[in-house]
Amino acid sequence: MKLIALIKKEFHRFFHDPRLIITMLLPGLVIFLLYTVMGEAIHAEPEKQDYKVYVKGEATAFTSVLQTALEEDGNTVEWLPLEDEEAAKKAVEEGEATAILYFSENFNDIISDPSGTGGEVAIVYDPMDEAGSAFYALSTALLQQIGMRFSVRSEPLISEEGIGRQIMQQLLPLIIVCFVFSACMSVTLESVAGEKERGTLSTILVTSAKRLHIALGKIIPLACISMLGALSSFLGVALSMPRLMGISMGFLGGYSVGSYFLLLFLIVSFVPFIVAMISVVSTAARSVKEASAYTSVLMIFVIVLSLVTAFLPTIGNWAVAIPVLNALVFMQQLLAGGLPVWQSLVSIGMNLFYTAGLVLLMTKMLSSEKIMFGK
Amino acid sequence: MSEEIVRAEGLRKSFTLSRKQQKIEKTGETKRVAVNGLSFSAYRGEIYGLLGPNGAGKTTTLRMLSTLIRPDAGDAFICGHSIVKEPERVRDEIGFLTSELKLEGFFTTDYLFDFFGAMHGVEKGTLQKRKRELFQRFGIDRFAQVQVKNLSTGMLQKVSLVISIVHDPSVVIFDEPTNGLDVLTARVVTDFLAELKGMGKSILLSTHIFSLVEKLCDRVGIIFDGRMAAEGPLEEIAGGDLEKSFFDLFYAIKGETV
């Protein structure tokens, strides 16, 4: 009963304060707008493509079939003889040309002869480019249809723009974590450190409510409220992701419903942990100012952790044991198209486990007169 | 003599002084004995006043009695419950009020009354009945739906007082009840205490104001340096002039030099 009254009080304060609600829901909107605008800028191309492909070698028997297939979908193709290789590569990189096709000698003859073997095709394209990856997918599919007699070599050429998008994809977990962290921070600092500073927490301590209930009465509702913020960030990401990833999503086969769910659970599972962490820090601090200083240090630590994971993608499965890091690592993998199911589930469990530990720590701190009433 | 309701037995509390505190107080000592073997008894239906100068250990004593801090040695019993062994039982028997304990300004009086009622495990029906009674008696009804932060100081003080007795405690403990209040608000508080006494509550308060003790208290304990210098019924201790008796005691203990 006392626990319920404590939880209700936090919710009551939150839902009767429009200012708090806005700060909670804003991050999602910002993510959505940010990524939609960025995605829009990157994917200015229309759905119908005008392909411009450089060709080296004689392969009209193949290119004419490919042309028919592409034009059937309403695209146009322009074949250009490859003269200056460097210039052509540059054009592909800059998105002015779609791809370069290299055919081995006598490719036409090999195709026409059902028993012919030994042909070779190389494709240079930009996998981060919508047209490039679509062209690559179609031409390799066609080559396979004709027969498995050729070796196909692809030479992905990642443009600066493509790298930009890759970085964006890598930074996405960092951005989510930052937004979630600041959502947790804004409610928790105010509610825990604020109440301690204003002396309203002590008023509750003189009642017969159990210290454990007081700790839970803070962490449970604050985690729920922060989750609203996290959810809004998640929706922002989920809604803008297709736009952001463009065709490369289709190229990866898209994100499955499962991976969206895991992503959601990962985000949600580290919210209670962060709330509990900030609550503990806030309980220890003497003022909101002190608490926010400590929390900023925590936040910088988390950001560094995110950067490390973004640029060190080879972190092993031991990451499940470390809160926040686990969410970051497996979020990264999910966004890259992987589906680390058990790692995600274990991470979620671990985060809850650590949260329970922090709740007990906060209970201890609430009972400590040095922390609560020390000068 | 009526029933003993608070009994302190050799309460002792010392604090380790932080660097900062040592600097502020210009002292090299690292330990401060705030309360040094304090014993006294308060009786049902009476107002007991702890009188002492700044730093005598009044707040520390009341904090121990209200279970916010634990004594290093000794114990105290409130309605027979040990503050050391049964702090939760004690918390339901007392209402504690100090200027450091505040109410969250965001909520209304009505909400906070219900909330603190729930914190003390008061049954809903009883709580509503009590709310109606108390709000009417102290003229709070009109302000019940006003956010606490918008109340005048006098009304806020009344609200705090009423909320501190939401669970119908047997003992009300009050640290410096009129400190920092203007004459009007101070009057609100003293009237309230008299009213509480009329309701049969036992009250324990601390102060350094002689007139407050003379006006309200049935019994008084004078504390210097964490020790009880004198204790007994007001007439006995004061002997007609409380202030004179206080300083006589003070000089006898500290010497004329101070």
Ligand SMILES: Nc1ncnc2c1ncn2[C@@H]1O[C@H](COP(=O)(O)OP(=O)(O)OP(=O)(O)O)[C@@H](O)[C@H]1O
């Ligand atoms: N938490 C604490 N840490 C360190 N020292 C403390 C602490 N609380 C009290 N003291 C010291 O103990 C002594 C007694 O303090 P206390 O607050 O009990 O006195 P008081 O009688 O209430 O005085 P005042 O009239 O100033 O309120 C003081 O010297 C004070 O500095």
Ligand SMILES: [Mg+2]
């Ligand atoms: Mg004091």
